[in-house]
Amino acid sequence: MTGTGSAERILAILDVFTEDHLEWTTEELMARLGYSRPTLYRYLKALREAGFLTSLPGAGFTLGPRVVELDYLLRKSDPLVSTGQKHLEALIDAYPCSALLVRWYGAKLLCVASESSTPNPLSSYARGRAMPLARGAISRAIMAWLPRRQLEPLILANLDEMKQMGLGSTLDEVLEAMRLVRRAGAAVAHGEVTPGVIGTAAPVFDAGQSPIAAVTVTIAGREVTPETLNSIERDVKTRAAAITKALAERRVEARESAGDFAPIEFELERKSS
The missing domain is CATH 1.10.10.10 (Winged helix-like DNA-binding domain superfamily/Winged helix DNA-binding domain)
Structure with a gap:
């Protein structure tokens, strides 16, 4: 070994x-x-x-x-989960929905925490199950903020399915769709992952302002009016921004506590940002 x-x-x-x-x-x-x-x-x-x-x-x-065993330790130690938990709970208190934290790593989307205020949660992707890259609000909430050199290969690899989702039939058309998501600050998808379910997602960023996760609400379409959807989108963006800020403050506190013995991840983070 x-x-x-x-x-x-x-x-x-x-x-x-x-x-x-x-x-x-x-x-x-x-x-x-x-x-x-x-x-x-x-x-x-x-x-x-x-x-x-x-x-x-x-x-x-x-x-x-x-x-x-490692999954249990991850739940206890992951700052994204510990920071985001109260925001998931606030979202399910406000709406009859499921609220998820979805982490981006490599070229995968993985739910790391979820809460629900409905007896039969409608999300198709529980904690630990990889999510599709070409469909849904979560995917676009991450991909729209990726640098172009990283985004283009992902689009080209998934272009056929993105075309089916109405995102565009060419690379430039999909890039334009991503630009519109970025301008809106969140992504909304109707029934793309789970039939009858509307997903709304906004990105969480690291210190270098790269997307590392998304805060998501999934809710039955029958529960949603245009006003409700606007409210959900606003709240999801607010919660995602709050998690980004809390993670940044946590990093600053950790650096100050570490002093000259800053952990290696801080150096790696600096080089990657």
């Missing part, structure tokens, strides 16, 4: 687990990853002993209990 190469190859094993393929045999893993049998067995043994994978006799490998 030493060396960058080994680490990347081990992580590649975890990356093959998806909602559509939850269990893998050793033969399937060798065919997918191209590892030799001794190498694969060595990596699987390390992952199983660490609790990241588990298996039963005669069955394939599935994700192990260590993943659940």
